[in-house]
Amino acid sequence: MSSIHYEIIPINPAAHLFEVTLTISNPDPHGQVVSLPAWIPGSYMIRDFAKNIVEIGATADGKPVTLTKLDKQSWQCAPCSGPLTLRYTVYAWDLSVRGAHLDTTHGYFNGTSVFLRVHGQDQVPCSVEFVRPEGPFAETWRVATTLPRDSAKKWEFGRYRAADYDELIDHPVEMGTFTLIEFEACGVPHALALTGRHRADSERLARDLRAICEYEIRFFGEPAPMPEYLFQVMVVDDGYGGLEHSSSTSLICSRGDLPRKGDTEMSDGYRSFLGLCSHEYFHTWNIKRIKPAAFIPYDLSREVHTPLLWLFEGFTAYYDDLILRRCGLINDESYLELLGQNITRVMRGTGRLKQPVADASFDAWTKYYKQDENAPNAIISYYTKGAMIALALDLMIRRDTGGVRSLDDVIRALWQRHGMTNNGVTEESIEALINEFAGADLSRFFTSALRSTDELDLAPLFSACGIQYLLRAADSQSDKGGKAGKKKTVPTVLGVRTGENSLGAKLLNVYEGGAAQLAGLSAGDIVIAVDDLRATHGNLEATIAQRVPGDIVTVHAFRRDELMMFDVTLQAAPADTACLTLDTGSDQPARMLRNGWLNGI
Numbered sequence: 001m002s003s004i005h006y007e008i009i010p011i012n013p014a015a016h017l018f019e020v021t022l023t024i025s026n027p028d029p030h031g032q033v034v035s036l037p038a039w040i041p042g043s044y045m046i047r048d049f050a051k052n053i054v055e056i057g058a059t060a061d062g063k064p065v066t067l068t069k070l071d072k073q074s075w076q077c078a079p080c081s082g083p084l085t086l087r088y089t090v091y092a093w094d095l096s097v098r099g100a101h102l103d104t105t106h107g108y109f110n111g112t113s114v115f116l117r118v119h120g121q122d123q124v125p126c127s128v129e130f131v132r133p134e135g136p137f138a139e140t141w142r143v144a145t146t147l148p149r150d151s152a153k154k155w156e157f158g159r160y161r162a163a164d165y166d167e168l169i170d171h172p173v174e175m176g177t178f179t180l181i182e183f184e185a186c187g188v189p190h191a192l193a194l195t196g197r198h199r200a201d202s203e204r205l206a207r208d209l210r211a212i213c214e215y216e217i218r219f220f221g222e223p224a225p226m227p228e229y230l231f232q233v234m235v236v237d238d239g240y241g242g243l244e245h246s247s248s249t250s251l252i253c254s255r256g257d258l259p260r261k262g263d264t265e266m267s268d269g270y271r272s273f274l275g276l277c278s279h280e281y282f283h284t285w286n287i288k289r290i291k292p293a294a295f296i297p298y299d300l301s302r303e304v305h306t307p308l309l310w311l312f313e314g315f316t317a318y319y320d321d322l323i324l325r326r327c328g329l330i331n332d333e334s335y336l337e338l339l340g341q342n343i344t345r346v347m348r349g350t351g352r353l354k355q356p357v358a359d360a361s362f363d364a365w366t367k368y369y370k371q372d373e374n375a376p377n378a379i380i381s382y383y384t385k386g387a388m389i390a391l392a393l394d395l396m397i398r399r400d401t402g403g404v405r406s407l408d409d410v411i412r413a414l415w416q417r418h419g420m421t422n423n424g425v426t427e428e429s430i431e432a433l434i435n436e437f438a439g440a441d442l443s444r445f446f447t448s449a450l451r452s453t454d455e456l457d458l459a460p461l462f463s464a465c466g467i468q469y470l471l472r473a474a475d476s477q478s479d480k481g482g483k484a485g486k487k488k489t490v491p492t493v494l495g496v497r498t499g500e501n502s503l504g505a506k507l508l509n510v511y512e513g514g515a516a517q518l519a520g521l522s523a524g525d526i527v528i529a530v531d532d533l534r535a536t537h538g539n540l541e542a543t544i545a546q547r548v549p550g551d552i553v554t555v556h557a558f559r560r561d562e563l564m565m566f567d568v569t570l571q572a573a574p575a576d577t578a579c580l581t582l583d584t585g586s587d588q589p590a591r592m593l594r595n596g597w598l599n600g601i
């Protein structure tokens, strides 16, 4: 047992309570301070995990020790000689990759939700005992985590260990009766633990994930930096998301996205699941080991700002789908569709003309992670815009070096110079590195792309590698773009996105400068009639599409419980939807650049 030892028991699954016992052999003689993080690395929002501590108490030598609350997340124990024992319960009913969740079907937690940090001893090795809950429901439970094992057997309850607090909280733990799928990638043991009801094709999952993992390990260079890797997947009816860790990732996916035995097609859902796996796996290098200087070390007590998420999330979002193409899991058309969808997400909404991507990164805590109905008019995503910047740089470097160099070289150099050495990345260092491989001074590009709201000029870059790029109007609000539209004429629109409501069509977003906003309609309004005929989420779009731009329609809508009337002058749908196709007539140099890009050579 280490001088810092935790024991965690799913003490009351029906009430969603874990009990944690923390024993500190050598507490601070002036009064030991302990705290829980306010946020979890990779998810840039203050979550105040300490709010889920329900009861907490401390003892030493069999006697109670007084605890004083210092702030929302910290406690100080009265001075005592060790060992000091803290016992507390944690409410766990957040089925997300960021928190903790417990019932009789499974237990899941991130260390940030359950393990108190022992101030002054962050660097001290610790041990942790995972205890099987009592009851017949848990008889077949196993444990899936990449936390290093001490005396525990693989996939079993028992004793684990961590070199320090950072390591302790970077290995989420799943307890339950999951499906375990094991495979090797470049000699490294990999596993996929699927929790929740599913009928997935294990062999296909192992084969496809192995292809992605081997590609990425070789992309950065062998040996892989992690001794093993785990994809921890919660399968639900409808869900999507992931969080990266240094040797694992926690994912949530929709049941229907996983391939079933006998399926051979690449469905859109499975393609997006593989893209998510590829994304989180890429983070094993790009953010878990290549880090912004501001994150070394992490301060988990408050927001930590970096202007560089366009690099860590955007470049990762660029490579996630590109790698599916390079592994042969999807073809050129499928990849271009995904890329076109990404460009479309950037083009929808005027937020891109308001917020530079470096600012979007800095303000992730209060803007990207706290989006409201006005988000499309006010902010840009550092994922989608960052991926477009990566694309622009990749195609630019390939074009200007005759295909000799690419963004791949930049990423590998980032790994060698910053990741392998734990030397944090700054705006200056990444821009200098890109200049070095581009063989040119791109400072004007950086100023324009990162620190202004100028539009990226993608057309000449696509043209140089034999890709036809055009922007068209969306067919409907469900048109995600990426491929040719089905409608021959430009639809007439209200300039809104709607959702279901029992009274009519609820306006979820009202786009800046659109017909609805100019007429005075607002997000939250419920449209009940157009020209005195009933409107619903299901028929509103089609009703408006039958009219022509310039027509004036009368819209009745409820705002709160007040019925209001608006005269709306309809508009043509804007050309905000990207479509990419292979130019079959392109010349040899363009085809060479395109092949190098899509195949990674």
Ligand code: ZN
Pocket: 279, 280, 283, 312, 313, 316
């Ligand atoms: Zn990410």
